[in-house]
Amino acid sequence: MKTIRSRSFLARILALGLLGAPGAHALAQGDPLPSWNDGAAKKAILEFVQATTTEGGPRFVPAVDRIATFDQDGTLWVSHPVYAQLVYCLDRVPVLVKARPELAKVEPFKTVMSGNREAMAKLSMKDLEKIAVATLTGMSVESFQADVKKWIAEARDPRWRRLYTELTYLPMQEVLRYLRASGYKTFIVTGGGQDFVRVYSQEVYGIPPEQVVGTALGTKYGYDKDGKPFLTKEPKLLLNDNDAGKPEGIHLMIGRRPHASFGNSTGDRQMLEYAKAGDGARLSMLVLHDDGTREYAYGPAQGLPDTKVGTFPQALYDQARKQGWFVISMKDDWKKIFAFDQGE
Amino acid sequence: MKTIRSRSFLARILALGLLGAPGAHALAQGDPLPSWNDGAAKKAILEFVQATTTEGGPRFVPAVDRIATFDQDGTLWVSHPVYAQLVYCLDRVPVLVKARPELAKVEPFKTVMSGNREAMAKLSMKDLEKIAVATLTGMSVESFQADVKKWIAEARDPRWRRLYTELTYLPMQEVLRYLRASGYKTFIVTGGGQDFVRVYSQEVYGIPPEQVVGTALGTKYGYDKDGKPFLTKEPKLLLNDNDAGKPEGIHLMIGRRPHASFGNSTGDRQMLEYAKAGDGARLSMLVLHDDGTREYAYGPAQGLPDTKVGTFPQALYDQARKQGWFVISMKDDWKKIFAFDQGE
Numbered sequence: 001m002k003t004i005r006s007r008s009f010l011a012r013i014l015a016l017g018l019l020g021a022p023g024a025h026a027l028a029q030g031d032p033l034p035s036w037n038d039g040a041a042k043k044a045i046l047e048f049v050q051a052t053t054t055e056g057g058p059r060f061v062p063a064v065d066r067i068a069t070f071d072q073d074g075t076l077w078v079s080h081p082v083y084a085q086l087v088y089c090l091d092r093v094p095v096l097v098k099a100r101p102e103l104a105k106v107e108p109f110k111t112v113m114s115g116n117r118e119a120m121a122k123l124s125m126k127d128l129e130k131i132a133v134a135t136l137t138g139m140s141v142e143s144f145q146a147d148v149k150k151w152i153a154e155a156r157d158p159r160w161r162r163l164y165t166e167l168t169y170l171p172m173q174e175v176l177r178y179l180r181a182s183g184y185k186t187f188i189v190t191g192g193g194q195d196f197v198r199v200y201s202q203e204v205y206g207i208p209p210e211q212v213v214g215t216a217l218g219t220k221y222g223y224d225k226d227g228k229p230f231l232t233k234e235p236k237l238l239l240n241d242n243d244a245g246k247p248e249g250i251h252l253m254i255g256r257r258p259h260a261s262f263g264n265s266t267g268d269r270q271m272l273e274y275a276k277a278g279d280g281a282r283l284s285m286l287v288l289h290d291d292g293t294r295e296y297a298y299g300p301a302q303g304l305p306d307t308k309v310g311t312f313p314q315a316l317y318d319q320a321r322k323q324g325w326f327v328i329s330m331k332d333d334w335k336k337i338f339a340f341d342q343g344e
Numbered sequence: 345m346k347t348i349r350s351r352s353f354l355a356r357i358l359a360l361g362l363l364g365a366p367g368a369h370a371l372a373q374g375d376p377l378p379s380w381n382d383g384a385a386k387k388a389i390l391e392f393v394q395a396t397t398t399e400g401g402p403r404f405v406p407a408v409d410r411i412a413t414f415d416q417d418g419t420l421w422v423s424h425p426v427y428a429q430l431v432y433c434l435d436r437v438p439v440l441v442k443a444r445p446e447l448a449k450v451e452p453f454k455t456v457m458s459g460n461r462e463a464m465a466k467l468s469m470k471d472l473e474k475i476a477v478a479t480l481t482g483m484s485v486e487s488f489q490a491d492v493k494k495w496i497a498e499a500r501d502p503r504w505r506r507l508y509t510e511l512t513y514l515p516m517q518e519v520l521r522y523l524r525a526s527g528y529k530t531f532i533v534t535g536g537g538q539d540f541v542r543v544y545s546q547e548v549y550g551i552p553p554e555q556v557v558g559t560a561l562g563t564k565y566g567y568d569k570d571g572k573p574f575l576t577k578e579p580k581l582l583l584n585d586n587d588a589g590k591p592e593g594i595h596l597m598i599g600r601r602p603h604a605s606f607g608n609s610t611g612d613r614q615m616l617e618y619a620k621a622g623d624g625a626r627l628s629m630l631v632l633h634d635d636g637t638r639e640y641a642y643g644p645a646q647g648l649p650d651t652k653v654g655t656f657p658q659a660l661y662d663q664a665r666k667q668g669w670f671v672i673s674m675k676d677d678w679k680k681i682f683a684f685d686q687g688e
Contacts, residue, residue: 064546067554141595185554198599202408209599210411210529210554219595221588221614229617231595238582238596244565251485251563251575252582253597255542255553270565273573 032178035171035336041285041328045175048283049182052259059281063183067258069213069250069271070176072190072197074264074310075287076205078157078167080296082309085192086128088151090120092135109134136193137217137235144233148199162340165204170341171334172262172287176205179260187258189250190214191242191267195233213253215241246271259283265310272325284325288312291331294341376522379515379680385629385672389519392627393526396603403625407527411602413557413594413615414520416534416541418608418654419631420549422501422511424640426653429536430472432495434464436479453478480537481561481579488577492543506684509548514685515678516606516631520549523604531602533594534558535586535611539577557597559585590615603627609654616669628669632656635675638685 036042051059052066073079093112096103103109108127111119123131136144157167176186188207190197194214201207218236223229241249247270250258261268261275264287272284289298289312298307301317320327330337380386395403396410417423437456440447447453452471455463467475480488501511520530530551534541538558545551562580567573585593591614594602605612605619608631616628633642633656642651645661664671674681 064552194596195599208408210597212599216596219592221591221618228621229591229614230621231591247565247573247575248563252538252560253554255539255556270573274565277572277574 032181033171033174035174035334037333037335039333041326041333044283044285044326045178048260048281049178052281053182061259061281065256065259066179066182066184067187067254067256068179068184068260069187069189069254069258069262069275070172071263071265071268071271072188072214073192074289075262075268076168076172076176076188077164078295079310080289080298080307081158083192084155084157084164085196087155088148088196089128089131089135091151091155092147093131096134103134133235136196137233139233141195141219141231141233144195145199148196152200160338165200166340167338168204169287169334170336170339173205173339175262176207180206184260186211187250187254188212188214189241189246189261189271191246193217194239194241213239213241213249215239215245216249242267244270247274250274261285262287264289265312266316269316269319272320273323276323276325284320284323285328286312286316286320286325287328287330288317290329291334291337294337295330376525377515377518379518379678381677381679383677385670385677388627388629388670389522392604392625393522396625397526405603405624409600409603410523410526410528411531411598411600412523412528412604413531413533413598413602413606413619414516415607415609415612415615416532416558417536418633419606419612420512420516420520420532421508422639423654424633424642424651425502427536428499428501428508429540431499432492432540433472433475433479435495435499436491437475440478447478477579480540481577483577485539485563485575485577488539489543492540496544504682509544510684511682512548513631513678514680514683517549517683519606520551524550528604530555531594531598532556532558533585533590533605533615535590537561538583538585557583557585557593559583559589560593586611588614591618594618605629606631608633609656610660613660613663616664617667620667620669628664628667629672630656630660630664630669631672631674632661634673635678635681638681639674 033042033045051057052061054060070076073083090112093109097109097113104113108123108130111123112131152165155164156162157164160167179186186207188197188201188205188211192214194212194216197214198209198212201209201212216239218234218238219231220234221229221231239245239249239252246268250271257278258275259278259281260283261272262285263272272286276282276284288301289296289310290302290304291297297304298310299312300306301312301314317327377386377389395401396405398404414420417427434456437453441453441457448457452467452474455467456475496509499508500506501508504511523530532541532545532549532551532555536558538556538560541558542553542556545553545556560583562578562582563575564578565573565575583589583593583596590612594615601622602619603622603625604627605616606629607616616630620626620628632645633640634646634648635641641648642654643656644650645656645658661671
């Protein structure tokens with residue numbers, strides 16, 4: 001009897017929790033951005049969506065034209081101390097050397113194989129490019145996809161010891177969902193590798209592969225020994241999706257000017273300018289990493305420490321203020337940064 | 345009194361027509377491909393959709409993976425005697441010469457300005473490329489879009505004296521709608537200009553600009569005199585979306601192998617091979633132009649007259665048969681070709 005009564009009590013608690021908890025209630029019926037503090041940034045997003053989806057209103061945007069673009073590294077997920085894709089490339093070097101042992105004696109592969117982190121941190125941009133070309137090209141697209149899929153399911157960030165895919169920003173995930181629920185088509189426009197991000201974009205962000213624009217290498221069509229056609233990844237740069245390459249990539253892959261655009265660094269400047277300069281309601285926003293406690297603090301805008309990864313210079317901050325973009329303060333605007341953070 | 349009775353009678357006839365006509369009934373509740381005759385091609389489409397959308401079935405494809413690609417010229421609309429986009433380029437030459445009068449004395453512009461159709465028909469591929477570069481580049485993307493929009497709203501085909509946009513194949517429009525109603529995302533993958541087709545794709549095919557892959561030129565980001573950013577179309581080929589360029593373009597712009605693919609000529613061969621070679625249920629189909637009465641007859645497959653526009657060689661026909669693609673006979677498989685055709 002006692003067991004049965006306990007179960008019944010538990011069931012009642014669970015039912016109350018599922019049906020009546022304030023959090024669930026607010027999410028379903030009220031605030032679409034529960035992880036955001038009230039402030040100018042949250043208000044700007046809510047007002048933009050309200051204005052562009054109010055039929056008959058002066059700033060209404062037809063559903064077919066609702067396009068929103070998001071940078072990934074530093075905008076949707078953590079990009080410090082280094083980009084996840086760079087870690088992938090470094091992690092692939094031993095596999096590469098196993099297949100081609102002669103590389104073990106050649107720089108920069110020799111340094112990577114040494115495991116000496118201090119020496120690795122000193123690798124030049126040219127060295128990193130060599131590693132990228134060696135680890136991102138020469139295989140079939142399916143083989144690359146399978147490798148990334150395996151890596152991303154296991155690799156962990158050194159600080160939180162969590163999967164990289166857990167390090168997405170909850171407030172930005174809410175913006176993605178809110179825009180989609182409001183008829184917007186959401187795109188990732190990343191300086192990172194298009195083929196890399198496409199492997200996990202659907203699962204992690206709810207964004208299908210064809211809605212990921214990124215730095216893209218060419219492929220070459222051919223046939224295997226059984227005559228089955230396949231594509232090989234080639235070391236031929238088709239799109240450098242950074243700086244002016246972002247609006248150029250948006251035109252190539254999307255074909256129209258976004259109504260809303262989100263970035264966090266100097267590589268996003270032209271994309272945000274381009275979005276904001278369109279007719280009617282346009283929203284451009286920058287994430288400022290000013291929370292060294294919960295995430296990282298870097299700029300060098302607003303006196304924050306300088307960085308080589310995801311630089312946000314003062315000039316970009318000033319341009320944002322001048323052109324009516326919004327700067328999102330991670331510290332002030334976000335109640336929670338990650339889904340795994342302890343509550344408010 | 346008489347007038348009122350007549351109106352009432354007319355209203356009753358109309359009501360009967362709208363609610364009870366066999367055609368409307370069949371479309372709404374039964375046959376999703378009413379302009380197709382019963383035969384192997386229609387059966388193949390119906391079975392493919394049935395198989396890939398039956399949850400729990402052995403050939404089920406999750407909604408997120410349902411991708412279908414369509415060539416445009418000769419597959420979705422008429423491409424004879426010449427491609428509509430070529431007519432656009434030739435039509436633009438006088439405007440170009442007005443802006444740059446020195447071109448009037450230079451070939452191939454001189455020939456085009458002469459209006460001598462016989463001489464124009466003899467222009468070489470290199471001449472046509474010069475005309476394409478001159479009429480498709482150098483302007484802002486918005487200015488190009490506005491020009492094409494104006495042209496496509498007015499220009500008429502020489503045979504039917506109808507807008508080019510009326511010359512889409514009704515049976516293929518039905519396939520597009522049927523696939524979309526079955527959870528497929530439909531893409532155009534055209535050898536024609538990506539920016540050109542994107543101007544009218546939504547209105548004509550229900551396909552948004554970002555779902556049009558085509559031969560693509562680069563753009564260059566810059567600022568006008570007021571500091572407003574814009575993109576200029578550049579004479580730099582990013583993607584030649586023909587032959588092997590089709591699967592390569594599909595990878596670049598869509599990122600996965602289509603489950604269904606439709607073409608009509610040798611330039612579609614690799615796209616159809618690529619689609620068909622994927623795992624699970626795949627459908628590759630070719631439109632054969634064997635109806636010289638209602639449209640055009642050309643091959644040279646199956647003893648049809650040879651052509652330079654949309655060539656369908658016998659080797660392609662044989663490959664289709666060997667690899668399990670389907671060949672659609674316009675003559676035998678299509679009850680109607682255009683929406684404006686008189687009934688069945």
